[in-house]
Amino acid sequence: MISVGIDIGSTATKAVVFDGRIIGKAMEITGWDPKEAGYRAFRGALDIAGITEDRVGPIVGTGYGRISLPILTGKVTEISCHARGAHHLHPGTRTVIDIGGQDCKVISLSDDGSVSDFIMNDKCAAGTGRFLQVMAGILDATLDELGALAAGGEPVPLSSMCTVFAESEVIGLLARGTGKENIAAGIIDTIARRIQGLAGRVPFLETVTFTGGTAQNPHICRIIAERLGTRLHVPLEPQFVGALGAALIGWED
Amino acid sequence: MTKARTFSEISTLRERNALAVKEAKEKGRRVVGTYCLYSPAEMVVAAGAIPVMLCGTSQNPVPAAEKVLPRNLCPLIKSSYGFAVTDTCPYFHFADLLIAETTCDGKKKMYELLGEMKPLHLMQLPQVQDDAALSYWTGEMVRLKRRMEEDFSVEITDDRLREAISLVNDERRSLKEFQDVCKYNPSPISGMDMLTVLHNRGFTVDKREAIELVDRLTAELREMAEFGVSPFTPSTPRILLSGVPVGIGSDKVVRLIEECGGSVVCFESCGAYKKVEPVEETGDPLAALADRYLRIPCSCMSPNQGRLSLVEQLVREFRADGVVDLTWQGCHTYNIESFSLKKHVQGTAEVPFLQIETDYSESDTEQLKVRIEAFLEMINRAKRTG
Numbered sequence: 174m175i176s177v178g179i180d181i182g183s184t185a186t187k188a189v190v191f192d193g194r195i196i197g198k199a200m201e202i203t204g205w206d207p208k209e210a211g212y213r214a215f216r217g218a219l220d221i222a223g224i225t226e227d228r229v230g231p232i233v234g235t236g237y238g239r240i241s242l243p244i245l246t247g248k249v250t251e252i253s254c255h256a257r258g259a260h261h262l263h264p265g266t267r268t269v270i271d272i273g274g275q276d277c278k279v280i281s282l283s284d285d286g287s288v289s290d291f292i293m294n295d296k297c298a299a300g301t302g303r304f305l306q307v308m309a310g311i312l313d314a315t316l317d318e319l320g321a322l323a324a325g326g327e328p329v330p331l332s333s334m335c336t337v338f339a340e341s342e343v344i345g346l347l348a349r350g351t352g353k354e355n356i357a358a359g360i361i362d363t364i365a366r367r368i369q370g371l372a373g374r375v376p377f378l379e380t381v382t383f384t385g386g387t388a389q390n391p392h393i394c395r396i397i398a399e400r401l402g403t404r405l406h407v408p409l410e411p412q413f414v415g416a417l418g419a420a421l422i423g424w425e426d
Numbered sequence: 427m428t429k430a431r432t433f434s435e436i437s438t439l440r441e442r443n444a445l446a447v448k449e450a451k452e453k454g455r456r457v458v459g460t461y462c463l464y465s466p467a468e469m470v471v472a473a474g475a476i477p478v479m480l481c482g483t484s485q486n487p488v489p490a491a492e493k494v495l496p497r498n499l500c501p502l503i504k505s506s507y508g509f510a511v512t513d514t515c516p517y518f519h520f521a522d523l524l525i526a527e528t529t530c531d532g533k534k535k536m537y538e539l540l541g542e543m544k545p546l547h548l549m550q551l552p553q554v555q556d557d558a559a560l561s562y563w564t565g566e567m568v569r570l571k572r573r574m575e576e577d578f579s580v581e582i583t584d585d586r587l588r589e590a591i592s593l594v595n596d597e598r599r600s601l602k603e604f605q606d607v608c609k610y611n612p613s614p615i616s617g618m619d620m621l622t623v624l625h626n627r628g629f630t631v632d633k634r635e636a637i638e639l640v641d642r643l644t645a646e647l648r649e650m651a652e653f654g655v656s657p658f659t660p661s662t663p664r665i666l667l668s669g670v671p672v673g674i675g676s677d678k679v680v681r682l683i684e685e686c687g688g689s690v691v692c693f694e695s696c697g698a699y700k701k702v703e704p705v706e707e708t709g710d711p712l713a714a715l716a717d718r719y720l721r722i723p724c725s726c727m728s729p730n731q732g733r734l735s736l737v738e739q740l741v742r743e744f745r746a747d748g749v750v751d752l753t754w755q756g757c758h759t760y761n762i763e764s765f766s767l768k769k770h771v772q773g774t775a776e777v778p779f780l781q782i783e784t785d786y787s788e789s790d791t792e793q794l795k796v797r798i799e800a801f802l803e804m805i806n807r808a809k810r811t812g
């Protein structure tokens with residue numbers, strides 16, 4: 174059997190084709206039309222797998238845009254999908270940290286891989302990919318550059334976690350001549366503190382797996398790991414974990 | 427979906443009875459408004475007056491309230507105040523006297539403002555449940571009795587109080603039996619419909635009428651359950667809703683849980699299961715009232731072990747698969763207590779627990795859906811793997 178998982182996030186849409194192992198994957202910018210992005214990622218992943226649409230069994234959608242895609246045979250929340258995907262890639266996973274475009278979450282897993290608890294911040298941009306993007310923009314850097322900058326800096330404490338206030342705080346720091354490295358380190362430390370705050374509210378057991386596009390950045394991973402005092406396991410392509418989880422859930426049912 | 431016959435009769439009580447209250451008033455009956463479970467309805471009944479619940483459950487008057495009250499205040503307080511200041515609640519409009527208590531800080535200070543609009547009697551509620559508090563609270567019962575006697579020129583005799591206690595106890599019995607139909611699996615009534623009944627049944631001039639209606643509905647629901655008629659299936663996740671008061675208009679989370687595939691089988695909150703414990707019918711009626719009312723396990727009490735035990739007991743009795751703890755934004759007491767409740771529920775009842783902090787607006791519906799769906803997925807998976 175072949176299953177497909179499609180994760181339509183606020184920034185990127187990911188698709189994974191699975192037949193017992195991953196045989197194709199594709200990513201598209203979500204943009205203003207999540208439905209179209211979903212189709213494109215779906216077809217792109219099938220192309221890479223070299224498979225025609227009629228051979229696909231379950232197509233499971235996740236992510237905020239999952240409601241908009243008619244081809245889906247099932248819909249599952251990001252929470253279940255990230256847990257499932259992370260557990261597949263790192264079978265010892267008991268905690269998943271996911272930083273998405275507009276939310277961040279910490280998920281606790283039982284030893285059989287099922288979700289036992291979770292906590293989410295979705296009220297504001299604090300601690301999300303969106304926050305990092307806005308901050309990188311002020312420093313005139315890409316997300317990768319932000320991480321590289323931070324690697325060489327001593328974090329300046331930012332008092333605000335709210336994007337709007339942090340923005341003016343960062344502008345103020347720049348005006349006062351604070352080094353970009355230190356500001357960048359401060360920005361990432363803000364994210365780490367936010368995750369730390371969430372992690373304190375659910376059982377936080379090792380192994381900890383870090384998913385979502387932000388996890389691609391090694392410097393960000395290191396700073397968060399230090400804050401949490403734990404090792405973070407980062408899958409090879411952390412942005413696909415949700416889509417993989419969706420494909421796995423389709424494959425199993 | 428099949429609904430019990432009596433359901434529609436009860437669900438329209440609130441609209442229909444505004445007129446009945448007006449007519450009763452014109453015939454000389456007094457109306458007393460309350461906002462909280464700590465207000466002893468028995469005293470109102472014994473004074474020959476009509477008790478009405480004025481607790482605001484609608485978003486509509488919130489913007490008007492925010493002209494005076496801080497925006498980050500609990501929506502229940504803003505809504506209650508908003509109805510008063512905009513004069514858009516007929517039941518507030520007809521009220522001759524308001525009874526209020528010093529429960530949480532927000533309500534307490536809001537009552538100072540309400541007191542400028544209507545005669546208001548404030549009961550000083552102790553926030554601990556021991557003997558000294560009980561004797562103080564008994565004194566507060568005496569003060570309330572005197573105030574009503576003076577304001578309404580009546581005498582509240584012990585006999586009248588006893589009669590009132592027995593009537594309100596019968597109302598509690600009826601409400602408990604109604605809620606207990608959800609112990610069937612699947613429950614014959616949805617949580618939304620149950621809330622509709624709990625919310626609207628209070629708006630009657632004569633408590634006997636409401637008791638009779640609810641009893642009739644309970645009988646119909648039992649019959650439906652015996653025949654397996656239900657909006658749910660035996661595998662639908664059964665949710666216990668704990669936390670702050672909910673009503674029609676502030677039902678967002680109940681609605682979402684059921685839209686996402688769950689069944690709310692029990693409300694621990696004030697208009698529901700926190701209410702059903704009867705008052706002792708022997709001995710001194712004022713002391714009996716004080717004793718029963720002081721034991722209400724509201725988060726404004728410290729400590730509040732009673733609530734932890736109540737939730738634990740209800741999870742077992744209703745065979746709940748999960749607990750959702752609803753806390754209003756700005757409600758410090760319930761929000762903080764959620765941490766202890768979660769630990770207690772996970773430690774004793776061993777079912778999943780989800781806290782939802784929200785307000786009366788619809789702005790976070792999509793985010794809440796993700797959480798609730800994920801919570802139900804978690805329960806479903808646990809049920810499957812057993």
Ligand code: SF4
Pocket residue numbers: 461462463464529530670671696722724725726
């Ligand atoms: S939650 Fe507490 S303060 Fe609010 S109505 Fe219930 S008893 Fe009163």
Ligand code: SF4
Pocket residue numbers: 500501502503529530531532533670671726754756757758759760
């Ligand atoms: S929900 Fe909390 S803040 Fe609001 S009135 Fe009740 S106790 Fe007070």
